[in-house]
Amino acid sequence: xxxxxxxxxxxxxxxxxxxxxxxxxxxxxxxxxxxxxxxxxxxxxxxxxxxxxxxxxxxxxxxxxxxxxxxxxxxxxxxxxxxxxxxxxxxxxxxxxxxxxxxxxxxxxxxxxxxxxxxxxxxxxxxxxxxxxxxxxxxxxxxxxxxxxxxxxxxxxxxxxxxxxxxxxxxxxxxxxxxxxxxxxxxxxxxxxxxxxxxxxxxxxxxxxxxxxxxxxxxxxxxxxxxxxxxxxxxxxxxxxxxxxxxxxxxxxxxxxxxxxxxxxxxxxxxxxxxxxxxxxxxxxxxxxxxxxxxxxxxxxxxxxxxxxxxxxxxxxxxxxxxxxxxxxxxxxxxxxxxxxxxxxxxxxxxxxxxxxxxxxxxxxxxxxxxxxxxxxxxxxxxxxxxxxxxxxxxxxxxxxxxxxxxxxxxxxxxxxxxxxxxxxxxxxxxxxxxxxxxxxxxxxxxxxxxxxxxxxxxxxxxxxxxxxxxxxxxxxxxxxxxxxxxxxxxxxxxxxxxxxxxxxxxxxxxxxxxxxxxxxxxxxxxxxxxxxxxxxxxxxxxxxxxxxxxxxxxxxxxxxxxxxxxxxxxxxxxxxxxxxxxxxx
RNA sequence: GCGCCCGUAGCUCAGCUGGAUAGAGUACCGCCCUCCGAAGGCGGGGGUCACAGGUUCGACUCCUGUCGGGCGCGCCA
Numbered sequence: 001x002x003x004x005x006x007x008x009x010x011x012x013x014x015x016x017x018x019x020x021x022x023x024x025x026x027x028x029x030x031x032x033x034x035x036x037x038x039x040x041x042x043x044x045x046x047x048x049x050x051x052x053x054x055x056x057x058x059x060x061x062x063x064x065x066x067x068x069x070x071x072x073x074x075x076x077x078x079x080x081x082x083x084x085x086x087x088x089x090x091x092x093x094x095x096x097x098x099x100x101x102x103x104x105x106x107x108x109x110x111x112x113x114x115x116x117x118x119x120x121x122x123x124x125x126x127x128x129x130x131x132x133x134x135x136x137x138x139x140x141x142x143x144x145x146x147x148x149x150x151x152x153x154x155x156x157x158x159x160x161x162x163x164x165x166x167x168x169x170x171x172x173x174x175x176x177x178x179x180x181x182x183x184x185x186x187x188x189x190x191x192x193x194x195x196x197x198x199x200x201x202x203x204x205x206x207x208x209x210x211x212x213x214x215x216x217x218x219x220x221x222x223x224x225x226x227x228x229x230x231x232x233x234x235x236x237x238x239x240x241x242x243x244x245x246x247x248x249x250x251x252x253x254x255x256x257x258x259x260x261x262x263x264x265x266x267x268x269x270x271x272x273x274x275x276x277x278x279x280x281x282x283x284x285x286x287x288x289x290x291x292x293x294x295x296x297x298x299x300x301x302x303x304x305x306x307x308x309x310x311x312x313x314x315x316x317x318x319x320x321x322x323x324x325x326x327x328x329x330x331x332x333x334x335x336x337x338x339x340x341x342x343x344x345x346x347x348x349x350x351x352x353x354x355x356x357x358x359x360x361x362x363x364x365x366x367x368x369x370x371x372x373x374x375x376x377x378x379x380x381x382x383x384x385x386x387x388x389x390x391x392x393x394x395x396x397x398x399x400x401x402x403x404x405x406x407x408x409x410x411x412x413x414x415x416x417x418x419x420x421x422x423x424x425x426x427x428x429x430x431x432x433x434x435x436x437x438x439x440x441x442x443x444x445x446x447x448x449x450x451x452x453x454x455x456x457x458x459x460x461x462x463x464x465x466x467x468x469x470x471x472x473x474x475x476x477x478x479x480x481x482x483x484x485x486x487x488x489x490x491x492x493x494x495x496x497x498x499x500x501x502x503x504x505x506x507x508x509x510x511x512x513x514x515x516x517x518x519x520x521x522x523x524x525x526x527x528x529x530x531x532x533x534x535x536x537x538x539x540x541x542x543x544x545x546x547x548x549x550x551x552x553x554x555x556x557x558x559x560x561x562x563x564x565x566x567x568x569x570x571x572x573x574x575x576x577x578x579x580x581x582x583x584x585x586x
Numbered sequence: 587g588c589g590c591c592c593g594u595a596g597c598u599c600a601g602c603u604g605g606a607u608a609g610a611g612u613a614c615c616g617c618c619c620u621c622c623g624a625a626g627g628c629g630g631g632g633g634u635c636a637c638a639g640g641u642u643c644g645a646c647u648c649c650u651g652u653c654g655g656g657c658g659c660g661c662c663a
Contacts, residue, residue, distance in 0.1 A: 033602065046605055083606050129663060171663050319661055337661040344663050372590050373658045443591060445656065458625055467625050478622045531600060545627040
């Protein structure tokens with residue numbers, strides 16, 4: 001509807017430019033919005049006011065010219081000039097009613113568009129290190145990223161969802177060492193567990209699997225291992241040096257193959273856990289991209305080479321540095337350490353180069369807000385090698401703070417005292433978690449009220465929406481019990497009978513859905529959809545309370561049933577895009 | 587110290603890329619089931635949009651500064 005009015009205004013604008021009433025170079029982006037106040041009609045445009053300066057005319061005069069030049073349209077029954085120069089449009093009831101057959105015909109595709117057709121978009125999200133289970137912070141990124149991806153999908157983009165697996169690097173070595181030590185303990189060794197190692201229970205689980213399936217194959221005496229270790233922090237030493245020495249010992253004593261076996265056992269165990277967790281969260285990927293593969297295929301080396309050829313790399317203290325400060329970064333960054341190992345940053349540059357080489361027109365990264373300082377250096381690298389940094393959108397997701405019983409749930413990664421995503425799902429359910437996570441703008445800090453998410457009451461916005469859907473289903477069940485019939489074709493013919501205020505409101509809301517979807521997708525703002533669904537459910541509940549649908553008057557009944565069938569479809573579509581179920585009864 | 591994000595009703599948050607009288611939910615108060623699910627609906631009170639300037643026909647929205655909260659400033663990932 002909005003698009004139709006924009007087209008009309010565009011045509012009026014062109015004809016005024018041709019007649020010389022407006023300067024030919026005036027090219028404002030035409031804005032049409034829904035009015036908040038019915039006294040202002042159904043839609044309004046501020047076009048005349050935007051043109052006032054360039055045309056050196058009063059807004060109301062321009063509005064008058066536009067109005068005179070406006071092509072006739074069957075859907076528009078009245079146009080008025082109001083206030084400082086708004087042009088208000090009044091649409092015919094038929095224009096609003098047309099959405100009902102459109103919804104019922106398109107079904108679960110209603111609201112979708114083809115504007116992204118032929119364009120490939122990559123969305124990378126979660127990408128948490130496989131050093132432990134996902135926690136509730138990752139959950140928000142998962143819900144947000146998955147929804148953004150699905151929304152773009154609905155806009156016709158070819159969406160490629162990807163999880164970047166950090167299966168290389170020091171953190172993973174620390175995990176491998178942690179697993180090995182727990183394994184040694186299970187094998188009967190007595191040893192002090194390092195300050196800096198992973199202490200979560202899942203490390204025991206991996207170690208147990210390792211011991212169960214391999215016996216004492218990886219066992220070495222602790223005294224032998226400890227012989228080459230410095231003091232740990234608790235003995236006055238450096239915890240970083242200690243854990244690094246321990247990793248070196250593991251590699252030396254186990255040998256490359258066995259070390260890799262222990263390492264991969266931990267990696268695969270945790271990765272399988274993460275995949276399972278996300279699948280239950282209704283989050284799925286086209287591809288799990290291995291960081292290690294970038295080194296193995298030489299992509300990292302090539303990335304460093306490309307940067308060197310661009311002339312933005314120098315050597316200092318035995319390391320290779322990227323002069324990212326040339327591109328707005330705070331300081332220069334190391335690509336290759338003095339020990340010859342490339343950094344995580346080098347891998348990430350290679351990864352982003354790879355993304356662009358794969359031909360994605362747009363690359364979206366969903367990161368935790370704590371990584372925001374990382375954005376400038378990645379864009380700097382893209383710019384240095386001549387790639388377009390604007391092809392990359394980094395969407396930063398703020399943390400969620402959990403509340404239970406009005407109290408903040410304390411979390412700290414250090415002690416392993418964090419709430420996992422799995423625990424959250426078990427406590428509030430996948431639907432509530434998905435919905436609550438995207439209820440807020442991603443850059444907003446979020447208070448996640450566990451009690452509210454769990455509550456089966458009207459306080460809970462998700463139940464409110466799902467209840468509206470279930471209530472429609474319930475009406476159709478009643479229909480059968482009362483031996484009445486529903487004939488959609490008749491209903492669609494009788495939409496003119498829908499003259500009540502509540503029906504008008506509902507028709508208007510249904511018409512908004514495609515616009516909401518487009519805005520939510522293109523701006524990466526799923527919360528718009530969540531809020532819209534709440535409003536649509538409200539319109540339905542209000543209508544439900546005010547009027548009977550299963551009335552004697554067959555034509556009116558068919559019209560009303562067609563309307564609520566459309567409501568049901570749109571709620572189901574919207575919830576589906578949010579990864580939430582639409583139950584037929586609750 | 588520097589950089590990024592956020593300050594809107596008691597609380598949790600919207601505010602359609604600068605538009606008309608700033609909106610929901612919740613909490614509080616009062617109503618509505620002989621009726622398709624009351625997990626619902628209707629009505630009421632509640633605001634210096636953190637603060638101070640600036641830009642213009644017009645600012646919650648854009649710019650500058652101040653205050654307050656979060657996060658980040660590794661040859662970790």
